[in-house]
Amino acid sequence: MIGQLSALTLLFVLIFGLNLIPAFAPPTWMAVAFVGFEFPDANPLLLAPIAAVAATLGRLCLAKLAHWLVRERLLSKTHQENIDVIKERLEKRTALTFSVFLFYAFSPLPSNFLFIAYGLTGLPLLRVALPFFIGRTVSYAAFTMSGAVVGRHLHVESLESML
Secondary structure (H helix, E strand, O other): OHHHHHHHHHHHHHHHHHHHOOOOOOOHHHHHHHHHHHOOOOOHHHHHHHHHHHHHHHHHHHHHHHHHHHHHHHOOHHHHHHHHHHHHHHHHOHHHHHHHHHHHHHOOOOOHHHHHHHHHHOOOOHHHHHHHHHHHHHHHHHHHHHHHHHHHHOOOOOHHHHO
């Protein structure tokens, strides 16, 4: 039990960190597929929500950091005004915003720049957190199960036997 808890905690921290990095990080879907591949008996219905919570929290922190660091400290007044125009349009299209984030969450497309851009607007993050969490939970379960199927049917020599 303690071993499983520490493994899940490590997975959470790893995925949170991957989603906090604004660029050049490996995709999270690859990490959860690897977990499924390496541990084919792991429960994807347990792993997926944990990974989705970590990914969502990481992206929300990234959005907050973008607002605090980029908008408040680095952007000129003109750029802030341009972002405010986008903010006004997004406020009128909450269903579209929900749909776009849900689409991205179901896909393996990177969402880091989407969260950075949304964070620059200063709009409430709950509007994008919920669809992102839903989509990532489903997609991570699928990637974990896919990795597990491959892991069960493909016998790869361990690194220890190669050394």
